[in-house]
Amino acid sequence: MDFKKQVVSSLQQVLPIELTAEQLTALLEIPKNDQMGDLAFPTFILAKSLHQSPVKIATDLAEKIDQSKFEKVQAVGPYLNFFLNKQQLGEQILKTVLQQQAAYGEQDLGHGGNVPIDMSSPNIAKPMSMGHLRSTVIGNSLAYLLTKVNYHPIKINHLGDWGTQFGKLITAYQKWGSEAEVKADPINKLLAYYVRFHQEDVDHPELDDEARAWFRRLEAGDPEAIKLWKWFREVSLQTFMKVYQRLHVEFDSYNGEAFYNDKMAEIVEILEKKQLLKESQGAQIVDLSKYDLNPALIKKTDGATLYITRDLAAALYRKRTYNFVQSLYVVGNEQTNHFKQLKAVLKEMGEDWADQVHHIPFGLITQGGHKLSTRAGRVILLEKVLDDAVELAQQQIEQKNPSLKNKAAVAEEVGVGAVIFHDLKNERLNNFDFNLDEVVRFEGETGPYVQYSHARAQSILRKAQALGAKPAAATANIAIAPTADTWSVLKQLNDFPMIIQRAVKEYEPSVVAKYALHLAKAFNQYYAHTRVLEQDDQLTSRLALVRSVAIVLQEALRLLGVAAPDEM
Numbered sequence: 410m411d412f413k414k415q416v417v418s419s420l421q422q423v424l425p426i427e428l429t430a431e432q433l434t435a436l437l438e439i440p441k442n443d444q445m446g447d448l449a450f451p452t453f454i455l456a457k458s459l460h461q462s463p464v465k466i467a468t469d470l471a472e473k474i475d476q477s478k479f480e481k482v483q484a485v486g487p488y489l490n491f492f493l494n495k496q497q498l499g500e501q502i503l504k505t506v507l508q509q510q511a512a513y514g515e516q517d518l519g520h521g522g523n524v525p526i527d528m529s530s531p532n533i534a535k536p537m538s539m540g541h542l543r544s545t546v547i548g549n550s551l552a553y554l555l556t557k558v559n560y561h562p563i564k565i566n567h568l569g570d571w572g573t574q575f576g577k578l579i580t581a582y583q584k585w586g587s588e589a590e591v592k593a594d595p596i597n598k599l600l601a602y603y604v605r606f607h608q609e610d611v612d613h614p615e616l617d618d619e620a621r622a623w624f625r626r627l628e629a630g631d632p633e634a635i636k637l638w639k640w641f642r643e644v645s646l647q648t649f650m651k652v653y654q655r656l657h658v659e660f661d662s663y664n665g666e667a668f669y670n671d672k673m674a675e676i677v678e679i680l681e682k683k684q685l686l687k688e689s690q691g692a693q694i695v696d697l698s699k700y701d702l703n704p705a706l707i708k709k710t711d712g713a714t715l716y717i718t719r720d721l722a723a724a725l726y727r728k729r730t731y732n733f734v735q736s737l738y739v740v741g742n743e744q745t746n747h748f749k750q751l752k753a754v755l756k757e758m759g760e761d762w763a764d765q766v767h768h769i770p771f772g773l774i775t776q777g778g779h780k781l782s783t784r785a786g787r788v789i790l791l792e793k794v795l796d797d798a799v800e801l802a803q804q805q806i807e808q809k810n811p812s813l814k815n816k817a818a819v820a821e822e823v824g825v826g827a828v829i830f831h832d833l834k835n836e837r838l839n840n841f842d843f844n845l846d847e848v849v850r851f852e853g854e855t856g857p858y859v860q861y862s863h864a865r866a867q868s869i870l871r872k873a874q875a876l877g878a879k880p881a882a883a884t885a886n887i888a889i890a891p892t893a894d895t896w897s898v899l900k901q902l903n904d905f906p907m908i909i910q911r912a913v914k915e916y917e918p919s920v921v922a923k924y925a926l927h928l929a930k931a932f933n934q935y936y937a938h939t940r941v942l943e944q945d946d947q948l949t950s951r952l953a954l955v956r957s958v959a960i961v962l963q964e965a966l967r968l969l970g971v972a973a974p975d976e977m
């Protein structure tokens with residue numbers, strides 16, 4: 410429940426002049442000290458229109474207002490201070506969580522509407538980059554969040570599996586490649602051939618002609634070209650799948666760029682019919698100057714289509730196939746211009762749903778402050794990152810809990826979870842530096858810290874059960890004394906549905922990650938000052954709080970795509 414709303418609606422009933430809920434909400438202040446209540450309404454702004462002193466207004470309002478919903482409402486100088494009835498609210502909050510469990514926070518914002526999410530989308534025959542990792546985990550979390558609020562996400566891996574580079578790759582493979590090499594280490598070998606092509610074509614420009622010829626054969630459906638292309642795609646995808654499996658990410662579609670080969674003619678036709686195509690130095694472009702954008706290059710001089718042409722076909726295909734209410738593209742902010750162009754061309758084509766197309770950009774991952782770059786040798790290999798993270802997790806588990814069962818499985822959940830969490834706790838658009846030691850620490854703002862807090866809550870519950878305590882249920886008698894520590898946990902628990910709403914509205918999983926950190930922190934503070942398992946008449950209430958924390962932490966982690974082991 411929204412405490413501010415409660416205050417606002419009580420105020421609206423007694424205010425002598427009309428103010429909207431938004432206006433009132435904006436006016437509410439949080440008093441600096443607890444003695445002054447939980448929320449305060451300053452009366453200054455009413456003084457002029459009421460021709461009364463703020464102090465008098467506050468006193469009058471305190472008399473008129475319905476006090477029953479609060480512990481008390483008090484005028485202090487020009488302020489009207491609201492003291493929440495924490496005991497009663499605390500009981501309500503815990504009962505709600507215990508009753509709804511994992512469903513807590515669900516709401517119907519989406520009415521089941523379809524939302525394709527273009528995510529991950531690495532390029533065939535090239536290593537998956539940290540940028541693709543970001544796209545994968547952000548997209549995956551958005552899919553969980555959207556489901557939670559009753560949208561229906563469709564996760565699409567728009568593989569980069571077409572383009573003139575495949576002509577080069579086939580040429581290079583024919584000249585220097587071997588099947589055995591590719592089978593042993595597909596992506597690295599294919600990349601090496603491609604790199605060699607670019608080194609050799611400096612002195613042998615005829616290589617470019619060969620490559621163009623191969624790409625033309627590919628486009629024409631030549632069996633030999635197609636066979637190689639298919640094989641490159643297959644072995645690359647197998648390598649990507651290993652990463653997806655470790656991240657527990659699944660896709661609903663692997664329709665990549667090549668899928669749209671037979672769907673681009675229609676786009677060109679529409680553009681022609683609407684007289685949007687212009688010739689510029691032999692190429693076909695759409696002028697976008699009225700959007701303040703550079704022209705979209707639809708067809709090259711040799712007739713080859715481009716990245717944006719395939720994206721136009723994909724956008725239209727998705728509209729027809731899914732009749733989406735929104736269509737998302739989780740792609741790095743270096744492609745912002747591309748997506749602006751995409752939307753602008755769709756608008757020019759008269760597609761009124763262009764406004765439902767959203768680019769969800771994100772910032773760069775750097776290392777030691779430097780941009781990663783394949784050419785400069787500053788690459789981070791994803792599988793290695795995951796392996797190292799798991800290794801570090803294993804070491805810490807060894808120190809903290811050497812007798813833990815299934816150590817290897819837990820280390821995998823903690824190490825992989827740490828990498829995902831670290832990626833998601835940063836606001837999407839921020840660049841951030843990748844330093845593995847920081848990522849996997851059990852203390853501080855990390856995934857393992859949240860996982861550890863959850864495991865701690867579970868361990869308390871196990872101990873309670875061993876002591877014979879009844880499991881805390883929604884039907885239990887809950888009467889919790891709202892100390893400051895307790896109240897800050899309760900407040901966090903209460904915020905969860907609003908947090909989900911915000912995360913969805915802003916397409917920002919970091920809102921949930923930060924929330925999980927706050928809740929974990931509040932819980933650890935509570936735990937440090939409370940003897941939870943003391944056999945007194947508040948035991949059930951304390952267990953209700955601990956169980957609620959376990960439920961919400963687990964659910965928050967799930968929404969991020971991070972596992973929550975019961976023990977670690």
Ligand code: ARG
Nearest residue numbers: 527530531532567569720740
């Ligand atoms: N394959 C592209 C890359 O690695 C990303 C594709 C993003 N999705 C799209 N529909 N353009 O840069």
